[in-house]
Amino acid sequence: MQSKRYIDWRRTTLTVLATGLMVIAALIAMLPFAFMFLSSLKPGQEMLRKGLSLTFEPGISSFKNYAALNTYRDGIYWQWYKSSAIIMLIQTVIGLFFGSLVGYGLAMYDFKGKNAIFTVVLVVMMIPFEILLLPLYRMLIRTHLTDTYFGVVLPYLVPPFMVFFFRQYVLGLPRELLEAGRIDGCTDYGVFFRIMVPIMIPAFGAMAILSCMNSWNNLLWPLIVLSTNEKFTIPIGMGTTITPYGNAFDVLMPGAVMAVVPIVIIYLFAQKTFIAGLTAGSVKG
Numbered sequence: 001m002q003s004k005r006y007i008d009w010r011r012t013t014l015t016v017l018a019t020g021l022m023v024i025a026a027l028i029a030m031l032p033f034a035f036m037f038l039s040s041l042k043p044g045q046e047m048l049r050k051g052l053s054l055t056f057e058p059g060i061s062s063f064k065n066y067a068a069l070n071t072y073r074d075g076i077y078w079q080w081y082k083s084s085a086i087i088m089l090i091q092t093v094i095g096l097f098f099g100s101l102v103g104y105g106l107a108m109y110d111f112k113g114k115n116a117i118f119t120v121v122l123v124v125m126m127i128p129f130e131i132l133l134l135p136l137y138r139m140l141i142r143t144h145l146t147d148t149y150f151g152v153v154l155p156y157l158v159p160p161f162m163v164f165f166f167r168q169y170v171l172g173l174p175r176e177l178l179e180a181g182r183i184d185g186c187t188d189y190g191v192f193f194r195i196m197v198p199i200m201i202p203a204f205g206a207m208a209i210l211s212c213m214n215s216w217n218n219l220l221w222p223l224i225v226l227s228t229n230e231k232f233t234i235p236i237g238m239g240t241t242i243t244p245y246g247n248a249f250d251v252l253m254p255g256a257v258m259a260v261v262p263i264v265i266i267y268l269f270a271q272k273t274f275i276a277g278l279t280a281g282s283v284k285g
Contacts, residue, residue, distance in 0.1 A: 033260070040065055040257050044249030065254040072251045079230045080237035083149070085262070087222070087233060088215040091153040095211050096204060098158045103166025104192060104200075108178055118167070125160040129221070137224055151225045152233075156215070162207050169203040170196070205270045212266050216259075234259045 034054060039047050041061040069077045106118055136155055137146075145151035173196070181191035197204075219235040226232055232240070238255055241248040 036253060037257055040253035044252075047249050047253070065250050066258070068250050069254060069258065072248065076229065077237065077251065077255055080232050080234050081258075083226075083231050084216055084233040084259075087149055087152050088212050088262075090149060091156050091215045092208055092211040094153065094157050095159045095162055096207060099162025099207065100166045100197075100200065100204065101192070102158060103163045103168075104170050104196060106163070107167045107170035107173075108175065121160045121163050125164065129155075133221070133224065136221075140225065146225060147227045147231065148225075149231070152222050153215075155221065156211075159211070162211070165207060166200070166203055169200060173199060205272075209267055209270055213263055216263055 038054060038056055038061075041063065042057070043060060043065075046060055069075075106114060106121075132155070140146050140151045140154070145154065177195055177199075178191055181195050182188075186194060217235065218233070219239075222233045223236050226236065229240075234255075238252060238259070241252045241255070
């Protein structure tokens with residue numbers, strides 16, 4: 001009886017300690033957002049004078065800076081928002097479609113050159129994107145795709161990491177599903193879309209969130225491809241508010257807060273499938 005009490009006490013103590021550590025880690029992770037939000041409520045001159053702080057000053061804090069987003073350079077901020085949303089949507093949808101198809105094919109089918117293709121996928125994952133910038137940009141020039149949304153998403157149409165992730169996920173699915181679908185008269189595409197896709201929802205959820213985050217936060221490649229101010233994405237546009245001739249902190253901080261909102265909403269709606277997709281295969285049986 002005593003040993004059982006000791007085990008229960010130890011389990012409770014470890015649970016409390018783990019919960020406490022997670023709460024502390026969460027608070028530390030939220031500190032930058034707290035600094036950003038409280039600073040967005042203050043006039044830009046106040047931030048230049050005192051810097052970022054966690055103090056809330058009722059006399060000068062207000063939501064006027066958020067209203068300034070509508071008037072800053074004739075509402076250019078929302079054009080950047082629109083560009084980021086379009087690029088994120090195109091990149092995520094096309095990437096999920098081709099990444100899942102290729103990963104599914106590499107996992108479920110046996111054909112000549114299968115291992116070689118998978119090796120190429122792994123090699124491409126290991127190559128830093130910066131090495132590919134020059135040849136990719138020369139390709140865009142030759143195809144007249146510079147300063148276009150499609151030129152931004154072109155390198156991400158078949159993401160190697162998605163191919164790898166979907167392949168590993170499908171390897172955990174029984175091959176009998178493919179045979180059962182064929183017996184029922186489904187084509188290979190019918191088996192994929194009618195049988196496999198519903199089972200792969202957790203993988204789609206995890207990859208959708210990661211793809212949206214990568215697209216929304218991407219700076220380097222859109223900066224190289226896009227040249228029209230109205231087509232700039234949020235990261236590029238926010239960078240233009242800081243110039244040698246003046247810094248628009250009144251727009252920079254509330255704009256940064258608003259830029260976080262879409263990713264938070266996407267994660268809140270897809271968090272269950274995101275967690276399920278990342279932990280798939282970690283427990284057997």
